[in-house]
Amino acid sequence: MEACAKRGVPEPVTQRVLDRFTELRLIDDEAFAHAWVESRHRGRGLSRKALRFELRRKGVADETIDAALESIDADDERGAAVRLARSRVASLDRYDLPTRQRRLQGLLARRGYSSAVAAGVVREVLGERHEEDLGQ
Numbered sequence: 001m002e003a004c005a006k007r008g009v010p011e012p013v014t015q016r017v018l019d020r021f022t023e024l025r026l027i028d029d030e031a032f033a034h035a036w037v038e039s040r041h042r043g044r045g046l047s048r049k050a051l052r053f054e055l056r057r058k059g060v061a062d063e064t065i066d067a068a069l070e071s072i073d074a075d076d077e078r079g080a081a082v083r084l085a086r087s088r089v090a091s092l093d094r095y096d097l098p099t100r101q102r103r104l105q106g107l108l109a110r111r112g113y114s115s116a117v118a119a120g121v122v123r124e125v126l127g128e129r130h131e132e133d134l135g136q
Helices: 002-006 011-024 029-044 048-057 062-069 074-092 097-110 114-133
Strands: none
Touching: 002 011, 029 048, 029 062, 029 074, 048 062, 074 097, 074 114, 097 114
């Protein structure tokens, strides 16, 4: 509605069009929220917190967001954080250990992960990387 108002479309016209689109299921916030969560969590490794923020910014109702986020549990979220960190760890080999830790934790923090989750994931991923280096 805000976008239409900025373009000078009268509110009654906007409401009629939106109501009709909803009736035809061309606008479906629930389907949008579920698809957004699936895409951004699996593809970009975003946390539930980050996804909630993005969906709120897009004007999705809290109840709809909650329902969409139910598909992600703590194990899914941690798994996504591990995959994300593993995908980036090799690019940090030229740095010393504290720098690698800081950069990986920063990456995870920007994706919405708590400091506790980020710290645990970073320890795990850097430990795996160290074991790989020893095996070579």
